[in-house]
C-alpha cells in the first residue's frame with residue numbers, strides 16, 4: 001500500500017547550532033527521492049527528525065500510510081518505526097560481534113515486526129543470498145559491502161513502507177556503492193517502498209532517484225524534478241560536480 005512523507009518548514013538545532021532552517025520537501029508514494037548535499041549540510045539531521053530521534057524546533061513532519069495521515073513531530077522513535085518507517089543509518093551501526101542473523105533479528109525487535117519474522121527473514125535471504133550463506137558469521141568479519149547489505153536487511157526486517165537511507169556510500173569502494181544503490185532500487189520494487197536517500201555521491205544517487213533536493217547549510221537550495229534537472233542545475237554543477 002501507499003506511503004508518503006511531507007516535511008513542512010522544519011527547523012532543527014543542536015544547542016546554538018542551527019542545522020535545519022525552514023526545510024520543506026515531499027516524498028510521494030512509490031518515489032525514490034535523493035537528499036543531496038556535502039558533509040555537514042543537514043542530511044542526517046533531517047533523517048533523525050523524521051525518525052523522531054531529534055525534535056524539530058519548528059515545522060511538522062507528516063507520514064501518510066495506507067490512507068492514514070500521522071503527524072510524526074514529537075512522536076517517540078519506536079512509534080514511528082511501528083508505523084512502518086525504517087532508517088538505514090550512516091555508518092551502518094551494526095553489532096560487529098553478533099552474527100548476520102542476530103543483527104537482522106534486531107531489526108524486528110518491535111512487537112508488530114516480531115510476528116512477521118519468518119516471512120521477513122526469508123525475504124531478506126532471498127534478496128541477499130550472500131547473507132544466507134553467511135548467516136552465522138560475525139558481522140565484524142565481513143566486508144564493507146556485505147555489512148551494508150546487513151544494514152539494509154535489518155531495516156527490511158521491520159517491514160517498512162518508507163525507507164530512509166543515510167549515506168549508503170560512506171566507506172565503500174565505488175563498485176560496492178553501485179551495487180548497494182542497485183539493491184536499494186531492487187528492494188524498493190519488490191516491497192513497494194517509498195524511499196528517501198541522503199547521499200553526497202551525486203552520480204550514484206541520481207541513478208535510482210526520481211528527483212531530488214539539494215541541502216546547503218540546512219536549507220533546501222535547489223529542487224530538481226528529474227535527474228536531468230538536477231544535473232543541469234548550476235548549483236549542483238558548481239558544488240558537486242566541480243564544473
Ligand SMILES: Nc1ncnc2c1ncn2[C@@H]1O[C@H](COP(=O)(O)OP(=O)(O)OP(=O)(O)O)[C@@H](O)[C@H]1O
Nearest residue numbers: 014017019037038039040041042043044045046167
Ligand atoms: N550532535 C551534534 N551536536 C552539535 N552539532 C551537530 C551534531 N550533529 C550534527 N551537528 C551539526 O549540524 C550540522 C548538520 O549536520 P548533519 O550531520 O545533519 O549533516 P550531513 O549533511 O548529514 O553531513 P554528514 O554526512 O557529515 O553527516 C553540521 O553543522 C554539524 O556540525
